[in-house]
Amino acid sequence: MNSEGESARGAAPTSAPPSSGLLREIGQLGRAVKGLFGAQMDLLAAELGLARSAVSWMLLAGLAATVAGVGFGLTVLGLVGVLLAKWLDSWVWALLALAVLQLLFLLGAIVLFRRCMHWMSLPATRAEWSAMMHDSARKVETEMAAGAAAGSPADDSRRTEDRG
Numbered sequence: 001m002n003s004e005g006e007s008a009r010g011a012a013p014t015s016a017p018p019s020s021g022l023l024r025e026i027g028q029l030g031r032a033v034k035g036l037f038g039a040q041m042d043l044l045a046a047e048l049g050l051a052r053s054a055v056s057w058m059l060l061a062g063l064a065a066t067v068a069g070v071g072f073g074l075t076v077l078g079l080v081g082v083l084l085a086k087w088l089d090s091w092v093w094a095l096l097a098l099a100v101l102q103l104l105f106l107l108g109a110i111v112l113f114r115r116c117m118h119w120m121s122l123p124a125t126r127a128e129w130s131a132m133m134h135d136s137a138r139k140v141e142t143e144m145a146a147g148a149a150a151g152s153p154a155d156d157s158r159r160t161e162d163r164g
Contacts, residue, residue, distance in 0.1 A: 081094050081095065
């Protein structure tokens with residue numbers, strides 16, 4: 001039993017670690033934190049470069065899609081024109097019908113654009129904000145009127161502070 005107690009005492013440190021060990025550990029912690037944040041900054045820089053490159057590729061893909069869409073639209077328009085010409089037995093009436101269809105499509109696009117511009121003005125938010133401001137103004141006016149009717153000295157001192 002004595003040998004067990006002595007071995008337990010021998011394994012436990014008898015004094016506090018020296019302060020230089022503490023400073024070394026703090027230094028290691030600082031280097032580890034610097035390495036971690038340095039790695040995070042490198043990752044952020046790499047992702048920002050990738051995002052910048054992705055924007056360029058997105059613009060190029062959008063341009064390619066626009067060109068392909070215009071080409072497809074012209075092809076479909078030509079096919080519809082040929083079909084209308086065969087159906088109506090007149091190129092003049094076919095082209096007139098195509099012009100009317102394009103005009104209707106253009107007017108629909110304009111109406112949609114105007115509706116989207118209206119939605120971008122946040123009409124519900126503006127109405128709520130206006131109602132909230134009117135309610136607040138009315139509440140302040142009624143409190144001021146109630147305070148003036150009561151004639152309390154605290155209200156008089158507040159009014160003089162507001163003027164100053």
